[in-house]
Amino acid sequence: MVIRMSYRLLYPLRTYLITSGDYGSEYNVMTADWVIPLSAKPFILGVSIAPRRYTHTLISKYGEFVVSVPSIKILDDVWIAGSLSGPAKLKVLKLTFSKAVVVKAPIINEALANLECRVIDRRDYGDHTLFVGEVVHTHSKSEAYVDNEPKIDAGFLAHIAWNRFITFSSEELKPRT
């Protein structure tokens, strides 16, 4: 028996911010928990987004997006980006943006990393669309990564449900074997 909201059995999941559109004219930012690496070389990732989202419209129009990695420091903005809809939220956010290197969607200055992506495939599954993007440029902060490996005290953010978030423990675990 599959019951409602059973996708929560995969939670807590990391939460990310997705920017889309053209920073020079129309753009948006939303939160997304449904993000996955799909290939190491080349680096390809997927983001699953509901069709009712303005971000869905913008990614479909421009064929580009940015996956940003928020920290607990910008939790309030992560919540606003996920609970308000459309570009009006941009006026409420304290986040600041900059022009990306390759894509038209902006990067987020406060993010621990920004991954610029170009859409190479899209597939509709149930009530969402999976946008598959090749990562064409990456930005990361040394406070959060060493040689691209995450530092566990960087305040990475995960989502439990609704307005409940969490970060990681400060203690690493290693198998005995």
Added chain:
Amino acid sequence: MVIRMSYRLLYPLRTYLITSGDYGSEYNVMTADWVIPLSAKPFILGVSIAPRRYTHTLISKYGEFVVSVPSIKILDDVWIAGSLSGPAKLKVLKLTFSKAVVVKAPIINEALANLECRVIDRRDYGDHTLFVGEVVHTHSKSEAYVDNEPKIDAGFLAHIAWNRFITFSSEELKPRT
């Protein structure tokens, strides 16, 4: 500039166990960090697996798999399932298995949840294959979930890199707004 292993910028990621094959004859278990919900209703998820994996062969052959949710209590087995290859690892693991309800692949008794999946699509992206599965049956433990929402003290496991793992903080975070 995209540098090697830049997919680690999305880490730490939750780590899961994937079972595949037929519990009555040939089956396997492996760890996978690359798992994503793809639709809420119906509940569809994706698992990205490299073609060299025995699990890739078994999912391709049987068209079914199970996503299991490990806890820190079975970290040693999670590591073995991820670092040894092929069915020989089954002799080393302390994990125990049971017959699933719908699919031929087994469920893991020690897991916090088991999600039985039937493959509805597969796509090759770069060096991995995304197997898309509709969830046809779920199992979960009340020690880890309340109404399908995760309890933060259940010891959910995430992967940093190689043999470095982590769990979540015991303190929930809520936005002010």
